[in-house]
Each structure stands twice: as structure tokens, then as C-alpha cells.
Amino acid sequence: MTDQPELAFAEAGEAAELVAFLARQLRWDRTAAARLKVEGEVLAIFTRPARFEVLAVRPVRLNEPAGLDRTVSVGELVEALDEERGAVRLPGAVTGPSWAGVLPPRGGWRPLAELPHRTVWESATAVVAEFRERTEALAPDERTRATLDALAEEIWSRTLGATGLPLRAVHAAHALGLLRSAEPVRVLERGGWLRMRTALGSTAVRVRGVGGLGVTPV
Template identity: 55%
Template structure:
């Protein structure tokens, strides 16, 4: 049965639409997993350029029980920002990542994460370094393997006194999670078992500290 969800606030639908559009920018065939309960909707996506899980939540006007994996594009098309509603499209066969989500509880805050300005500056510096090193490569070394090596070196660097790789912050910035807000709530880092979660006012980035896979080479 098709479900139509109504958001609790006027900006919830627009914020979710922006998040879905950014996911589709990286993967036109992107799927998202939806979980709703207790008056909130959590939307999980995995932008392939970063190999992390991105999580955006939205408040609903009433409790709804839902757990489904759907097309991100179809979900975006079904959003009605004026009415503040979304119609859940038909379920799709989920990609492997959709079956391995971070835990709902047991998170503990980790100290040592730099402030938001320093996080944004670190991403900008890393992007500039990648581009500079790529341009310096001689023609015979300008290969995918060499660019992968440079990307792996840069984006695997950790932030402050934490184990959070720089690529997670790059993902947060690229998905719009690090933009300033009035009376900004600073990003915070949490851990639960092997998982790390970077929480911001606009969404979260989660990843496992082991078996993270390859790193992106593109700075944009």
C-alpha cells in the first residue's frame, strides 16, 4: 500500500529535497533506505564518491512505522514542498550497504574534533592540494592509479585528535551538512562499536573504522 507522509515543519520537505538532489548528483541511480518511527523519518544514502553513509532526518506530523528501500529519484519526484508531503514510492532491491546500517543507540561523544571553521578550511586545503599535485604529475604518470594513490593519501588523513578521516568531512561539506547556521550548533563526533558518526545541524555522516574500502580521487 502506498504511504503518504506529512512533514511537521514547512522547511522539512525542502531540506530533504536538497539532500536527495545532492545524492543523485553523485549517482543518478541512487537508492535510499527509509526508516520512520516516533514521529521522525531517517533517510540513509551512500554517495559513491565518498564511501560513507549520509543520514538526513525529517520531523513528521504523526508517528509512522516504515522501513523500505526506494529509488532516490522517485522519492524526490514524489516530494510536494508546497503541501509538505511525500509519497513513498515502490520498494526496490536494496544495494548491500542498505542492510548494514549504524546502530540506533549506544553512541558516545568523542572529544578532539576541530570546530566548524577549521573543518571547512581542512577540506578546502585538501581539495587545493589534490588539484596542485594532480597538475604537477608528468604526462606519463597521469593515470587513474596514481590519482587514486594521491587521493588515498590525502583523504585518509584524520582530523584533530580523532580517527575521523578527512573524506568524511569532505562528504559532509559536499552534501550541504557543514554550511553555517544561525547560532551554529557545532559538529560533534560519536562512536558506537566500529562506527563513527559526524553529526551536524543538517545531517550526519557515518562510517566504519575498519573495512572502509577505497578512497575517492575526485576533489569535487
């Protein structure tokens, strides 16, 4: 395998979808990194959008099986995506951030709930609207970083119904475009992790301890 292997996507338009997904990451952090893992015919792209304290996972089906584990610059990855050919020649590896060494477990997830898409979508838009309204209600001299951070923590630490999933995971999925499919949304649990899986990807968050973590050195 060369240092810049090329991966071809199984579905037309997937490269354009990935450009849009990764561009959302870059809006928060121009220096963002992504960990790429290929097992068989599935490429899993792991990212951690700034401020959310949530891992996002975007799976992509490939034309043929491969094996690869690499952390790359999100900006370089976007530039390497060829929308016309539906492929990507992977950029070189970078030193990964600390989160890239501790990923959610690959299997063994226990289902907690299946929710209608509309319920989850409305929860996401409601917390975004509440944050905006409460921010705008503050006097200009009260809109300090500490005040806004405390407000965000209050709102996005709430849970999605009785699932225990922090709303920051729902907010992240909404912001990354993972709630665009109208299919039901599933909440799953494994050890100290909770995961929200949609038809387009997942968000995962550690909620207690370190039990059940899948730790892989970068």
C-alpha cells in the first residue's frame, strides 16, 4: 500500500456528502483532525466537533475491501475528495489529538430506545432556539464567554427523554447534518458510552467511568 492510498466509494454522490459533512467540522475548527478506519468494505470517519464533547462517526461503503487506520487533517481530506470520480486519495498521517486514541466500542451495543425522527429533530431545534433566545435576552455586558459556556452546559447537559443521552449529542448530530434522513433514530448503550445512531451516522458520548472503552494507540 502506498503512503497515499486511494479509496473509491460504492455510491454515487458520497464524495459530495462527505465534503459537506467535513466542511461543517471546519466551521468550528480549521485545524480539525479525523481518524479514518477501514475494515472490509466500510470506511468509518471519526471526528470530534469543537465545543460539543461528542464523537461523530460517519460510515461510508467502499467499492472493494481494504484495511487502514490513519489520522489526517480534515482540511486536507476535504481537498483530497474527488466528487466527480467518487474517490479520495488519502492525505498523509498527522499526529492525532488525544480523543483519537479512545474510540467507541465497535460492537456489543445494547438498544435503549427507538425514537421517531420528528421527536429527535424537534428536540434539537428546540435547544438551539432556547440557547439563541436566552443569549439575546442578556445585556451586552453580560454576554461573556463564561456566561455563554455556563448557559450551553445547562441546556445541552439535559437528556433526550428518559434515554440518558445528553442533548449535546443530539445537537451535534443536527449541526453535522446527520438528522436529515426521516428514518427512526436509535439510542444504544455499551459500558460507559451512549450512542445515537441515525441512517447517516452516529454521535457517541462517554457518560460514566471508562468501562467498555475501546482503546487503540494512534
